[in-house]
Amino acid sequence: MPKVTFVASDGTRTDVDTQAGTCAMRTALGQNVTGIIGECGGAMACATCHVYVDADWVEQVGPRKDGEIDLLEFAASEMKDESRLSCQIEITDALDGLVLHLPEAQI
């Protein structure tokens, strides 16, 4: 079972178990990780599931999906090179140990 670590903007780390096939946004919501809202449910319409992929994981996570960058520009916190919408990060066994940093604000 892959594990994902969410690091809040104040540095608090939350480790959660997840499963291959779901996405990082649903992983956070299912485990009550605060700091991810995911209001549109993964339709790339709200930009409230913004995360910064940890530098060590950027390559494994892969590139942004089509249209994702347009939404990231609408995010409440600054867009950086490692910014992703967590609804577009599909969890695979290869992502076991993934570290995602949460922005200061989603709304």
Next chain:
Amino acid sequence: MLSTSARAPIDETITLEQLTLDPYPTYKRLRAEAPVMRVKSVGRTFLTKAADTKRVKEDPVTFSSNDPHTPMKKAFQATTLMRKDGKEHMRERMAMMSALMPKTIVEVWQPLYRDIVAEYLDRLPRGEIVDFHKDISDPVAARILAHILGIPEASDADMQRWSQTLIDGAGNFGNLPGPFADSDRANAEMNKVLAAATERLKATPDRSALSVMVNAEDPIPYSQIVANIKIAVGGGINEPRDALSTILFGLLTNPDQLEAVKAEEKWGAAFEEGVRWCAPIQVSSRLVTEDTEIRDCFIPKGDVVMTIQASANHDEELFEHPEKFDAFRASNPHQSFGGGPHHCAGTHVSRRTVGQVMLPMLFERFPNIELPDPSAVMWRGFGFRGPINLPLRLA
């Protein structure tokens, strides 16, 4: 498998009048007894549980926004993005989103909104009773929207009349001639204003929705630019207006919460609770594109389901004492901005204007606002809902 399930039960007792006056007792009963219910007077299958409304909104393939049988096309003289799906919807939506994104809001709309709020509040007398809903909630919502859309030359009264006329036309299920004659007139007026504004913005671009659309490198057709500005006029005044009046009612009838919100600057939480407690947009319709099943009820292709987000926001499975205004809920997963691809495009604007600017500014200017008679406040609406008056004494 699907064919073994029965259709949803039919209710023949619920009336539109009852829903307009106060739908919440009906929704409470439906959540407990029959969360999937065909309501004869509305001609829709009501979905009143949060899990079901969320599922429907997040599955646009099975539950389409493109329902050709609504009066909306006639009212807007076009198919707006609200009634499209897939790539076409996304392209039209993204065409205006940069005007509605947090960066633009912080840099352009918040400073302007502060000025507007200050100007409108300055007009009000201290110590006397005013109808805050009519004098502030409504015209301030109209004014900031006119700027955001790129048509500041439209007066508050124009914006309010157009908005209401479009809403009445879009809700004209009885196909009466009067509402469509009115919406045709409003369309003609708006077309004229939009044509002039387009010329101005092509010469002098700004960050408004009309400007970013007409000046885009690869613009969507002008007819759709116009149609989508109109849907924003129809759908951008009521909601912030009703949200503001609802939040104020909630805070002023719960003075202990108001004090705590002020002390801890929890204006954002007060905003979220107000829109949960009485969702400005209470219901949405979706056309079922293939036979499906919800909560063991067979829902055939061609049926129209109504997601009742007002009811989802009061679902006992998610909210303790849902009928109470409580700005200090531990979590507040309301669905007032919808979900899925049609998630409200004005979400960020409303949170960052009504929530972040109006509420703190108002209570800073008038620390002792009173609502002398809460029972004088009248609430109305089935599709859209909120107070229709708010007599306050500003002090």
